[in-house]
Amino acid sequence: MKLKDRWLEIQQSKLKFFKDNEDPRSSIHINPEVAESWIKSQAMGISPYTEIIAERLEPEQLEKLLKKEHLLIDVAKSVFEAVKLKDLMFASRYAIYLFDENGVLLLNEGDLLRLVPERNSMTGIVWNEKTMGTCAHILSMQLRRPVQLLGPEHYCVTFKNSNTSAAPIIDDNGDIIAIMVLSQHLMNEPLDDDVFVNLNSHALGLVTAMAADVENKLKLRRSYDQLQITNERLKMANYTLKVTLAVIDEGIITIDSTGEIIHINKEGSQMLGLEKGKTENRNIREFLNSQSRLMALIADGENADIEESLCVCNIEQNYMINIRVVNSTTGQVDGAVIKLVSAEKVNAMVNSRSGAIANYSFDDLIGESKEFKKAVALGKRFASSPENILLIGESGTGKELFAQAIHNKHRPNGPFVAVNCAALPRELIESELFGYEGGSFTGAERGGRPGKIELAHGGTLFLDEIGDMPLELQAVLLRVLEDKQVMRVGGRRYKRVDFRVVAATNKDLYQMIREKLFREDLYFRLSVLSINLPSLRLRENDVTLLGQYFIKKYCEKMVWEVPTIGPSARNIMSEYNWPGNVRQLENAVVYAVNTAQNQIIEAEDLPAIILNGEPAQTAAVGNIGEVYTIEILEKISIENVLYKTKNNITKAADLLGIGKSTLYRKLKEYNINVD
Numbered sequence: 152m153k154l155k156d157r158w159l160e161i162q163q164s165k166l167k168f169f170k171d172n173e174d175p176r177s178s179i180h181i182n183p184e185v186a187e188s189w190i191k192s193q194a195m196g197i198s199p200y201t202e203i204i205a206e207r208l209e210p211e212q213l214e215k216l217l218k219k220e221h222l223l224i225d226v227a228k229s230v231f232e233a234v235k236l237k238d239l240m241f242a243s244r245y246a247i248y249l250f251d252e253n254g255v256l257l258l259n260e261g262d263l264l265r266l267v268p269e270r271n272s273m274t275g276i277v278w279n280e281k282t283m284g285t286c287a288h289i290l291s292m293q294l295r296r297p298v299q300l301l302g303p304e305h306y307c308v309t310f311k312n313s314n315t316s317a318a319p320i321i322d323d324n325g326d327i328i329a330i331m332v333l334s335q336h337l338m339n340e341p342l343d344d345d346v347f348v349n350l351n352s353h354a355l356g357l358v359t360a361m362a363a364d365v366e367n368k369l370k371l372r373r374s375y376d377q378l379q380i381t382n383e384r385l386k387m388a389n390y391t392l393k394v395t396l397a398v399i400d401e402g403i404i405t406i407d408s409t410g411e412i413i414h415i416n417k418e419g420s421q422m423l424g425l426e427k428g429k430t431e432n433r434n435i436r437e438f439l440n441s442q443s444r445l446m447a448l449i450a451d452g453e454n455a456d457i458e459e460s461l462c463v464c465n466i467e468q469n470y471m472i473n474i475r476v477v478n479s480t481t482g483q484v485d486g487a488v489i490k491l492v493s494a495e496k497v498n499a500m501v502n503s504r505s506g507a508i509a510n511y512s513f514d515d516l517i518g519e520s521k522e523f524k525k526a527v528a529l530g531k532r533f534a535s536s537p538e539n540i541l542l543i544g545e546s547g548t549g550k551e552l553f554a555q556a557i558h559n560k561h562r563p564n565g566p567f568v569a570v571n572c573a574a575l576p577r578e579l580i581e582s583e584l585f586g587y588e589g590g591s592f593t594g595a596e597r598g599g600r601p602g603k604i605e606l607a608h609g610g611t612l613f614l615d616e617i618g619d620m621p622l623e624l625q626a627v628l629l630r631v632l633e634d635k636q637v638m639r640v641g642g643r644r645y646k647r648v649d650f651r652v653v654a655a656t657n658k659d660l661y662q663m664i665r666e667k668l669f670r671e672d673l674y675f676r677l678s679v680l681s682i683n684l685p686s687l688r689l690r691e692n693d694v695t696l697l698g699q700y701f702i703k704k705y706c707e708k709m710v711w712e713v714p715t716i717g718p719s720a721r722n723i724m725s726e727y728n729w730p731g732n733v734r735q736l737e738n739a740v741v742y743a744v745n746t747a748q749n750q751i752i753e754a755e756d757l758p759a760i761i762l763n764g765e766p767a768q769t770a771a772v773g774n775i776g777e778v779y780t781i782e783i784l785e786k787i788s789i790e791n792v793l794y795k796t797k798n799n800i801t802k803a804a805d806l807l808g809i810g811k812s813t814l815y816r817k818l819k820e821y822n823i824n825v826d
């Protein structure tokens with residue numbers, strides 16, 4: 152049948168459907184899907200003479216939708232443009248439409264049928280089955296395939312001379328996101344069948360191709376946009392990484408499997424003495440020593456944390472090295488990221504954690520006497536020199552405080568490491584001072600341990616009671632002082648160390664040299680700069696000054712009112728010999744504060760030993776004189792606190808800073824009766 156005849160048949164059937172209610176499904180000329188749609192449209196009460204679409208989106212809704220669909224609209228526009236240029240079809244009353252999945256008109260071009268009142272925009276009208284009945288784009292949406300309708304196949308008479316072709320635009324998920332429509336509005340019914348058939352088949356093919364084009368371009372645009380976003384994110388991540396690496400104060404180096412440096416941060420460049428960013432043809436192997444395990448570990452694909460020295464400009468520096476191997480997707484070793492932290496820094500951290508810091512400065516040292524001020528002036532002067540310093544003074548004269556003050560004046564940022572040579576068992580002094588290599592003796596820590604000398608690198612090593620250092624170790628210490636390098640017990644390599652020794656003694660070292668108990672050469676090494684700390688009995692009015700200072704300090708700690716020292720107590724204190732020096736004075740005033748009944752410390756509040764003590768006398772350095780034993784001081788202190796707390800064990804233990812069970816044990820030990 153000729154198309155023109157079919158056209159007329161459809162027209163007839165439609166007339167019968169509208170006028171006589173004849174079922175269009177019985178006509179062999181009408182596509183059953185079209186017939187179903189007519190029936191549905193009629194059932195919805197749509198007038199076949201509808202010419203205007205009144206339903207449209209509110210302006211805000213439309214604005215939102217256009218914004219949301221801007222990519223689709225952009226792409227469709229570009230496709231429209233291309234078609235317009237290629238084909239001159241618009242001369243023959245063609246129009247192109249783009250609908251969203253709800254039938255909202257998003258875009259239109261060409262010779263349109265006006266379906267809205269004059270001057271109103273077509274964009275935003277809701278053109279669906281409910282508003283206009285059977286249309287090509289509606290069927291295409293329902294059937295999910297391209298659809299072509301001849302004029303009378305449309306439900307509304309308005310389209311009686313329109314031939315419409317529609318094709319769905321489907322996204323990656325298989326959802327219809329839009330419909331593309333190409334419609335030709337003829338002036339009259341088609342006359343020349345050949346021309347008509349040609350045009351019609353051309354239109355369906357074209358709109359299907361256009362929809363496919365939009366689909367592809369959308370996909371491309373989306374992946375391009377995604378790529379852009381990913382690129383932006385990568386750029387951002389790259390930038391953040393660069394900034395992070397630049398501010399990290401540890402060396403971060405990326406190397407390939409041959410050791411070639413691929414990337415290094417600022418700190419790393421400084422550590423390796425490289426000019427910033429100049430890593431071309433530089434290899435980490437250049438900096439490794441002959442026994443280095445670094446490259447072997449990386450080749451084995453092992454993440455490891457090791458301590459090794461790197462050699463930069465002939466100077467060996469010790470580093471804690473964290474190795475993190477980078478594997479390729481096939482599991483091969485591609486290279487590694489290594490983190491370098493100078494061992495010195497780690498040691499400083501360990502020191503600050505373990506309390507190896509100096510709290511006192513010269514300003515914190517109390518004393519106005521001429522003798523004391525002379526020692527302070529010397530200390531300040533010597534502090535700025537790198538030479539070792541020997542502090543000579545009786546026990547309790549403040550030698551450790553002085554050492555801390557010297558350290559804080561000279562190297563406040565370095566570690567202050569104190570070793571009491573008298574307090575350590577002879578066998579342990581060596582490993583304590585020099586450290587040991589892993590597994591060098593039973594019970595040694597796996598990775599070995601740095602000695603106090605290594606820990607003092609960049610700071611001060613305070614050797615208290617140096618006179619008690621065993622003779623054989625004196626020789627080793629002397630060598631370390633001369634060579635400034637140290638070897639751990641069980642180790643094979645020397646490490647460079649830079650530290651200053653402040654040694655202290657209350658013994659007559661010269662006498663010890665005569666008795667062959669102290670090495671003369673070590674003495675001369677240590678005593679280049681010596682300071683004699685005056686005994687308290689030689690420090691004029693410092694007894695009262697220090698006494699008041701300790702009373703205030705103690706009362707502030709206990710949150711008690713601060714008592715004054717009465718004349719009677721003051722007299723006794725200045726007459727007393729103070730063999731235990733400042734430490735003994737501090738203990739005595741603490742006793743007195745605890746004993747005093749009111750706000751004035753009287754003579755009788757002082758410990759008996761001071762009340763009945765020997766008159767002040769000049770004693771040579773090295774003569775310690777009479778001192779309290781620690782036990783006596785402890786017993787006195789416990790008795791005082793019990794008296795003050797009216798035998799309340801909990802409070803007393805609290806004030807003494809010990810546990811209740813320890814207090815009970817001590818009560819038994821010292822035979823103190825709390826009843």
Ligand SMILES: Nc1ncnc2c1ncn2[C@@H]1O[C@H](COP(=O)(O)OP(=O)(O)OP(=O)(O)O)[C@@H](O)[C@H]1O
Pocket residue numbers: 515516517518544545546547548549550551552553615655657733734737
């Ligand atoms: N000038 C001072 N100013 C303030 N406190 C001081 C002063 N001198 C000493 N002390 C105090 O006296 C006590 C003993 O000081 P330090 O331990 O430094 O003495 P020392 O000479 O090293 O003693 P030892 O030889 O027994 O180790 C500490 O509690 C310290 O706080």
